[in-house]
Amino acid sequence: MTYSQLKTLILQIAHRSDLNSQVAQFVQNAQDKINQRLTLALVPLVNPDDTDTILTQFPMLYVQAALISLYEFINEGELVQYYQGSWNDQVDQYNITSTAAGSAPVITGA
Numbered sequence: 001m002t003y004s005q006l007k008t009l010i011l012q013i014a015h016r017s018d019l020n021s022q023v024a025q026f027v028q029n030a031q032d033k034i035n036q037r038l039t040l041a042l043v044p045l046v047n048p049d050d051t052d053t054i055l056t057q058f059p060m061l062y063v064q065a066a067l068i069s070l071y072e073f074i075n076e077g078e079l080v081q082y083y084q085g086s087w088n089d090q091v092d093q094y095n096i097t098s099t100a101a102g103s104a105p106v107i108t109g110a
Contacts, residue, residue: 001051001055001056001059001062002048002049002050002051002055003027003045003046003047003048003049003050003051003055004048004049006027006045006055006059006062006063006066007023007024007027009063010023010026010027010063010066010067010070011023013063013067014067014070014071016070016074019070019073019074022070022073023066023070025069026066026067026069026070026073027045027062027066028044028045029065029066029068029069030061030062030063030065030066030068030069031044031045031062031065033065033068033069033087034054034061034062034065037091038054038091038094038095040054042054054094057098058090058093058094058098060086060090061087061090061091061094064083064086064087064090065087067079067083068080068083068084068087071083
């Protein structure tokens, strides 16, 4: 998945084309959340064709984290809680199925 495809998907899932001007910030917030939670150093996505390992192999980490940011922005608490739970599940899946720097996967709680 590319940065452009990610932004399009986020707006499609939320049915909020009126937030087109904010979607880049939602993606940046998602990347910050991913970097912090998974102790990564992902390079910011800027160009439409940009991608990274997480976006390619675990795109739902980006999608769900961006949706959390979007729903916080429009003050939809129930949807924030829903996507936070889904995002935590995706983080657990990432921790189970990936290995960082050749070490065994680490499972962390919410």
